[in-house]
Amino acid sequence: MTPFEYAQSHGEAFVEELKSFLRIPSVSTDPAYREGIRRAAGMLRQRLLEAGFERAEIIPTEGHPVVYAEWMAAGEEAPTVLVYGHYDVQPPDPLELWETPPFEPTVRGDYLYARGVADDKGQLYTHLKAAEACYRTRGRPPVNLKCLFEGEEEIGSVHLEPFIREHRDLLAADVAVISDSHILRPDLPAILYGLRGLAYVEITVSGPAHDLHSGSYGGAVHNPLHALAAMIAALHDEEGRITVPGFYDKVRPLTEEEREELARIPFDREAWLKETGVPTDWGEPGYTIIERTSARPTLDLNGMWGGYTGEGAKTIIPARAHAKISMRLVPDQEPEEIARLLLDYLQAIAPPTVRVEGRVLHGAPPALIERHSPAMEAASRAYEFGFGKRPVLMREGGSIPVVTTFQQELGLQPVLMGFGLPDDGIHAPNERFYLPNFYRGIQTVLAFWEALADGKA
Ligand code: BES
């Protein structure tokens, strides 16, 4: 039996196994889930050993642990592939909107539903099961494998960068591959050559020393919620451009050539409106939806709170108002600099009636990847084998912080070989993974390894 056949005949068993991984609530942002993080790392290590890896260990960091595994059985002549994935997931809220509970994986139709199934546990699993298929048939994969699975991707990979810097030799490889993104349609695969970066800040606007009776003081005390709302409203102009001074200064303009290429990517506006549920699109004038969501920077309010939000009415002027703001960045914007520009601007426009404090939560640099390389060609052929079609090259609006770290610290241009779909609902209720993509993903990974091994021989 070939590894391809083995994977094909074990698909359902793989899904059952994946379910037990998904049952572990490994939410990285909330300390209440620390035990979930620990158990997910433990299970991953165990499964790596069962898949044939010679070495698999849990390496502690200052934050959540890294799971590292190695299988160098293909010999010195064969290339070494570094596989990255993340075992942490986003918080499952709002819970009441899930049709089945987030940590009780359920198959409905062609989809498996669970928090983290597409982002990234199910995608990471394609590599694990490809390895197992090689182990059970040929005894070893055609390439040497190193796996780096982290537990902090959803909170900015803060401790991964120092880990990689300190373990350059351990992680040395010829090719890096990351499956943590999506293709366009089941019949239209895609490889990413760009990701946006991120700068995330939280701000607090303070007014009175404590909540005040809105009858006794209203009219003479500036309400911090109003001040915050006005400041937030001032961050975009009427057409959707960001007004923070200097924000666009380092944005690398799109070349005509790239714009033409991006315009050739199939895009169905009606399907997009349906997927998002919005009545119509919005955003920076002069750019297409694809450009605005992948190659132009953004500023978004993620949440805003303060005062009374419980049942019924309460008459107060609240002491404080809060907001969480994220900015998606493109080359050559730098997260620290952009966060600083925003915080300075907020101070500058704050009325004298309130005080404003801001803090930076995390960031990720934007990334562009070389589009033409033997690894990209191998990936393209692998998709053709797995999905029946050559992939399109495109940019994405999300962020994967490790991409730039791989480029800078390891000199590797990672291949962003995703298997999700745009409507998987990652970070949202009812997150799902299209099972045919899971199966084809395993086939694609197997074909990728073979193509790489052939290339080097
Ligand atoms: N898998 C996503 C990144 C992604 C999203 C790639 C959509 C392609 C399409 C990843 O898990 C993620 O959500 N990253 C965070 C990173 C941040 C916390 C630094 C993001 O983009 O919000």
Ligand code: ZN
């Ligand atoms: Zn994510």
